[in-house]
Amino acid sequence: MESKFQQLEFRELMSIPVRNGIYKSKEFHGRGCKIVNMGELFSYSRLNTSIEMKRVELSEKECATSLLNTGDLIFARRSLTAEGAGKCSLIVNADDLTTFESSIIRVRLNQKIANPAYYYYLFNSNYGKWLLSTILRQTAVSGITGSDLNKLIVPNPPRTIQDSISKLLSSLDDKIAINQKINCDLEQMSQTLFKSWFVDFDPVIDNALDAGNSIPEALQSRAELRQKVRNSADFKPLPADIRALFPAEFEETELGWVPKGWITTSFxxxxxxxxxxxxxxxxxxxxxxxxxxxxxxxxxxxxxxxxxxxxxxxxxxxxxxxxxxxxxxxxxxxxxxxxxxxxxxxxxxxxxxxxxxxxxxxxxxxxxxxxxxxxxxxxxxxxxxxxxxxxxxxxxxxxxxKVPFCDEELTKSYSLLVKNYFSKILNNNYQNIALTNLRDTLLPKLISGELSLEDLPDLIKQTEAA
CATH class of the missing domain: 3.90.220.20 (DNA methylase specificity domains)
Structure with a gap:
């Protein structure tokens, strides 16, 4: 892919030299600052260091040289597969002290002339992946080196163009991330309701408490937690017709205490x-x-x-x-x-x-x-x-x-309550496919200069309004 933009060696855009990550023996693990491993690099293309990670203790010298900053690019230095070598992620937020392991290369750009997000998108485009393949070394594992990364010839459009391209592509990724977060919340709400009904039997506990029936000793701690929920200001009881589908007593079975009248059956x-x-x-x-x-x-x-x-x-x-x-x-x-x-x-x-x-x-x-x-x-x-x-x-x-089972009617009542959650998750998935296809279509054309932002006025307006 030919680029219409100025071409430079990648090292000319860096504020400090490339650096490989650290290796620490086991006695230094389990405390200290967070450490980005290959798992995080491959799981998060745009990495926020607030996520849970392993920890490692660093010396003052290591802290001075081997921490990650917002805007750093990290590359997989080696991988078991050729496709994995050179995988590039962007540190979008480094509020927590975070370092990176020895199989990772850190690149810190001079942000006066280079927008890190633009180069993140460059190296995740087909052209960028091709560039990285030109420095791939095949030994026992596939890998790249910092010295070879330095010498890559990369496009360097004016910073204003980098900013505009990054803003547009980031807005699409942001919308995808928002949809994924909504899906996570909706799935968790659905799963929580399932556990409440069919695992913890909260509606049976509610009915038993209201009827003055005894709660088995094995379920007392759950009943106490449930009573706290019932006493909270925002507690909303289930509709009467749904509560009527649950009994008000428990009986002991091979699975322990289950709602009275439910069967114990093979799944x-x-x-x-x-x-x-x-x-x-x-x-x-x-x-x-x-x-x-x-x-x-x-x-x-x-x-x-x-x-x-x-x-x-x-x-x-x-x-x-x-x-x-x-x-x-x-x-x-x-x-x-x-x-x-x-x-x-x-x-x-x-x-x-x-x-x-x-x-x-x-x-x-x-x-x-x-x-x-x-x-x-x-x-x-x-x-x-x-x-x-x-x-x-x-x-x-x-x-x-073996599972305790109620009846088909109760499973249908559950599905009616979570139906809108599942429908929203499905709609978000379709929207994310459309957004991903749009981003992946625009990416190579914008990176190469084949397509200018002036060609996308409506999309730019939507981005600015988002």
């Missing part, structure tokens, strides 16, 4: 499991169709709930000539092998590979109930394995998980 008895499949990769007619085909790489962020698009698509012919099945909207997919326990709800009809199960409720048990009960089951499996990663999920796994 497998509540759901229908659907297997997946892979069309023959050697048959071209089976692939690149219009049916999304899910594998674990397509799993969304937990808070985004829904999977809308997939890396690979299959054709109707591929579906009909394999064990893959078309899943209806609302089906929950859980990864059963490899990366185990990832859950996603299907937003559009799609198929999936054989490393996953599709899960729907029997007898009209609601989709949202199944989704959260499945996530709760994953947590149970992890606890049974003492927090370790379990290797596979089979049909027997679901048979061995």
């Amino acid at each position: 497998n008895d509540l759901i229908e499991l659907i297997g997946g499949g892979t069309p023959k990769t050697s048959v071209e007619e089976y692939w690149n169709g219009d049916i999304p085909w899910f594998s674990v790489v397509d799993a969304p962020n937990e808070s985004d709930v829904y999977v809308l698009t997939t890396e690979k698509n299959i054709t109707t012919e591929g579906l009909n000539n394999s064990s893959a099945k078309l899943l209806r909207k609302g089906t929950t997919i859980i990864s059963a092998r490899g990366t185990v326990g990832k859950c996603a709800m299907v937003a559009v009809p799609m198929a999936m590979n054989q490393s996953c199960y599709g899960v729907i409720g029997k007898n009209n048990i609601s989709d949202e109930y199944v989704y959260f009960q499945l996530k709760n089951t994953v947590q149970t499996l992890q606890q049974m394995g003492h927090g370790s990663v379990f290797n596979t999920i089979t049909r027997d796994t679901f048979k061995n998980i």
Whole structure:
């Protein structure tokens, strides 16, 4: 990609020389300032140091030379994959004292002539990734060096143009981040309500307290917490018709104390499991169709709930000539092998590979109930394995998980209450896809100078108003 802008060696834009991160032995870990590891670099393209991180103790000299400032660029110095080497992130906020580990290179630009956000977007464009590939060194692992990074020839438009481009692209990323935060809050609210009803049995405790019934000793601490919530000024009781769906007493079962009248059953008895499949990769007619085909790489962020698009698509012919099945909207997919326990709800009809199960409720048990009960089951499996990663999920796994169950009507009442939350999450996901596509379309054209901001007056106005 040719750039219409002035070209300079990258080192000419830096205020101080590039620096590799620090290595500290184990006795210095667990206290001191935060440290950005490769996990944070790859998880957060625009990194705010207020997030939780590991900590490491630094000397005064190390503090003077190896801390991160707002506006610093950090690059992955090495990676197990060629695609990971050179990964660039921007420190958007460094309020907390934070350093960076030895596999990371820090670049601090002279902000009189270089806007860090502009160069962050440059190195995350296809052109920037190509530039980084020209200095990639292949040894035992893929990597780049600070000295090679210095010599890269990069475009250097006037600072005012850098600022305008960065403002436009950052506004799109900001809107994406806001939608993701809203999704996180909505998913958490839905999950909290599920736990309140189906795990902690708060409405049963409410009914028991109002009826003057005794609370089992094992549930006393929960009842005390619940009473504090009920006494708070902003407490809003459930509507009477929903509370009437819950009993006012508990009974002891093999699972402990559960609402009186609820059954203790295998989770497998509540759901229908659907297997997946892979069309023959050697048959071209089976692939690149219009049916999304899910594998674990397509799993969304937990808070985004829904999977809308997939890396690979299959054709109707591929579906009909394999064990893959078309899943209806609302089906929950859980990864059963490899990366185990990832859950996603299907937003559009799609198929999936054989490393996953599709899960729907029997007898009209609601989709949202199944989704959260499945996530709760994953947590149970992890606890049974003492927090370790379990290797596979089979049909027997679901048979061995026991859950207390109410009835279909209560699951529908739950879904009616969270339906608007899920709808908003889905709408935000679609909006983020549109915003991401717009950003990725504009990015290379703006970076190269092929497209000027004067060509985008309406979008600029929207950005300034945001």
